[in-house]
Amino acid sequence: MSGRLAILAAVLVLSALAYMVLKAQGPWSFLLPYRATKLAALILVGVALSVATVMFQTVTANRILTPSLMGFDALYVLVLTLLVHSLGASGYAQIGAAWLFAGNLAAMSVLGLVLFAGLMRLAGGDMVRLVLCGIVLGLLIRALTEFLQRMIDPSEFQMVQSLSFARFTQIDGTLLALSFVAIAVALVLAWRLRHRMDVLALGDAAATGLGEPPARLQRQALILICVLVAAATALVGPLASGGFGPSSFFGLIVTAFAHIVTPSHRHAVLIPSAALIGAVILVGGQLVMERLLGFQTPLTVVIELIGGAVFLILLIKRRAA
Template sequence: MKNNSAPSYSRKNGAAHAGQSDRLRLSLPAAYLGSAVALALILLLSLCLGAKPLSVAELLQVVQGTASAGDQQIVFSLRLERSINGLLVGAALGASGAMMQSVIRNPIADPGILGINAGAALGMAVGILVLGSAGAMASIAFSLGGAGAAALFLFACASLPSFRDSAVRITLCGVAFSAILAGITQTLILSDEDLLDQFRFWQVGSLAARPLEVAMWVAPLIFLGLLLSWLIGQRLNVLDLGDESSNALGAGAAKTRLGALLIVALLCGPATALAGPVAFVGFVVPHLVRLVLGHDTKQVIRFSAVLTPILVIACDIVGRLIGHGAEVQVGIMTAIIGSLVLMILIIRPSMRKMS
């Protein structure tokens, strides 16, 4: 791809890295510490807040085993499960969004927008139709297959000569592909009553959609995907300089792009199997990270993986509190917040021109 259509943070990454390297070195320890503290705090709030709020003292009693059976049930069977699911899903979607924005060279690139999550959801639907159930291993395998197929489609689009000059064209193709996959999934769901019954809660996006046992199957795959995403971060920095520069520096553009998209599939497939399609968080957090830490893709991936769970779990907490007993699912909350952020990103340049 040429660079004339890349967003501002893509082409200028090389100069940005050089100009911001000192500032990044000084701020990274504080940023890591602050991120860890914020993540620990939101996990604590997730265990305490809900239809029945618990104080920190009551939570300590639950941990010590001296609390009532009802409080222990609430924490260990409900809130702990949702907190772990939110941690895994948020980390997977955050790293995926950061990688896709670098690979596609579009600031609104996101697994939910460009069809990766839709492919995973379609894989889930096909798996249920074929096997008649949504067991843990089957869910993960079929979701991973669907996400992988969608990633390969995006790579094929990015490799076409007519697409190399336009990140917008690739994005629009991904959006259209996502709509097609969603339409096929809805057709399958509406044509099968059993499939509809299994999908109606999961497809909205919920941290309570799967039990903790599924999270234990998903966690190793997500950890592997996160490790690979951190390892490929430096290659993505080189890719941001353009295909010609990337090839000249020994980081093959096509191989890097394909590898990154397959890592995205590895992260999004299990995450979608665990919580359903949770959209928008994958592009919101990387933007915020760039505002604070600059455009080093390697660091954006790492911090997005740490900070996105905070947004996901916070949305889940808000959904618990505003529903008055009837919870608003996390997928709905992230869609509302993500849509607002997207509107701000679109409107802000126009407002600057007017001023």
């Protein structure tokens, strides 16, 4: 397993290098920092969303539903719309980036936690119901957001629009630093849960018998998931709702690949494996689209296509869990 992880790491380093140096047009003094920021954002988002998805799938004991699929990124647009709506466009523009980030992170974490906890209760341990409820909840959030957006005035709406597209092209330095700190802390804490998460995969009763009652651990994991997804979303914008940036299927593809590349039940393997695969897909995908093919097509379209197929295969293949 560690050999495979090393290979994944090597692939990531190679694609990151290629991303930095290939097809350089313009002075290096501009290109390098510009590309480095973008690269850092890609890796950060890839790692955060992948680890969040692995944990989410363990907590909910399913391999189909992901935080994005149940509309977690749509929650970001909802928070954004609410903020712009209540503060007005000018009021919103006056808040500093750091405060906005903190506000977004806090709001999404709290809302996300309420949402996830509600979802788990609704599902009551039934996988099919969980997936269905999750998708319906996602639709509900999106509909609510759209409804709110229709009520605010056109200039405010435009502001929400411009803010709510995933934007890997214009990354704010402060924002990058902030989300790096948030994601790094969450990753360290997630790593410390790795053995306990292994036990959780045995089912509620067996986990309790081994001295690891699921309720508390699930709450801890959910908080970390919320922080990870919220920080990534606050950095580059919602990934699913606008159709730009990586898509709602991103996490699904990553975990499916992680289970194929490093087939293990141990989170000590799954977490780094998914993190690396997530980063490779984003960096490598962006590299191929931007540098090699010269396409202007957003990476999302491709991920959406592959992700849709993976989703269907997973649904058809597995009847349980």
